[in-house]
């Protein structure tokens with residue numbers, strides 16, 4: 531009997547010990563996860579966010595939406611952008627390191643992000659960016675690109691200008707295209723050109739696959755405009771970023787794209803055969819990457835991304851559809867308008883709290899305006915100079931309309947202070963500490 535009682539006591543104590551151990555482990559695990567969550571990396575146990583990034587912004591490929599992601603991320607994390615003096619790096623000349631603002635300043639901080647339009651010259655890029663940088667770019671079906679480029683660059687590109695319309699160009703490309711014409715690169719193998727290669731070289735399988743190898747060597751990841759959501763999910767995975775980092779609304783879309791017929795598509799792909807070769811190759815490797823990522827996981831991530839985008843759209847935007855250019859008067863958020871095309875844009879709701887508004891305005895600020903804001907913060911001297919110039923221009927304008935009552939500050943305007951970053955950046959800092967979770971009412 532004594533032995534039985536003794537055994538029972540031992541078993542009870544053992545159970546108590548096991549339960550206690552389990553309880554403590556669960557509590558410790560919970561605390562740990564919570565702490566990691568507060569630091570914003572609950573799901574990223576094994577990776578560190580990458581902050582050295584080179585994005586080759588190809589033309590008419592959804593690059594402006596990607597740029598918005600990079601601008602916001604760099605802005606929120608106070609990263610140093612390698613900026614051009616103007617809007618781009620003297621495109622369409624080959625990129626040169628000395629065209630980056632501050633490059634020759636020996637005491638400058640290292641650059642973190644290089645992302646504005648350039649024609650790639652990989653060795654010059656290597657002089658600017660840290661050796662551990664992540665390189666990526668984006669492609670689009672050359673037929674869709676050509677349709678977009680035709681209307682967007684019509685005024686600047688004689689090849690397009692001379693053609694009475696897109697159909698005429700498609701059915702008689704060699705009549706209008708002259709390789710030595712100014713801006714001819716917009717009209718043929720534009721991807722190939724942006725990637726630093728010769729768009730007029732006659733197509734051979736060997737040469738095309740050499741080009742593919744060069745791109746593969748240079749870039750860690752190649753995205754696709756047609757698969758934008760899958761692309762940014764792969765990007766998030768590679769960069770070890772958070773969902774909100776890669777969320778964006780569609781930027782720089784045209785009001786009236788032309789619907790292409792199948793025959794037009796085939797012809798444009800054949801005309802841009804080098805780009806099409808690139809597209810087909812990297813499209814295959816892209817889906818292989820998706821397979822490795824996991825289809826189910828991708829579907830789950832897509833759902834999360836779309837839900838969150840919808841949530842942010844409802845929170846931020848005045849209307850869930852992009853607005854026509856004429857509906858946006860505020861120059862700070864109006865997308866650049868080429869001569870022959872209208873570009874859609876967005877407005878934020880006017881009933882938002884300041885910190886929410888700041889965050890929302892970030893998401894709709896077009897590339898050009900955001901680039902100049904970043905420039906102002908990194909180079910306050912230039913900002914003061916630009917502010918004076920603006921003031922002078924405004925004075926000139928006001929002379930013409932003297933007597934008119936000044937308008938109230940537009941709700942979408944970003945206030946730029948010459949010494950500090952604008953409010954929208956300062957207001958976002960606590961959100962970064964809390965793991966980049968924007969406030970949702």
Ligand SMILES: Nc1ncnc2c1ncn2[C@@H]1O[C@H](COP(=O)(O)OS(=O)(=O)O)[C@@H](OP(=O)(O)O)[C@H]1O
Nearest residue numbers: 589590591592593594595678758780781782783784
């Ligand atoms: N998220 C997303 N998904 C799919 N497509 C998108 C996205 N964002 C922008 N776009 C389309 O990309 C075209 C503009 O490309 P870019 O911004 O690279 O143009 S530019 O070279 O900077 O002018 C432009 O195409 P077109 O409207 O055919 O011209 C945009 O509609």
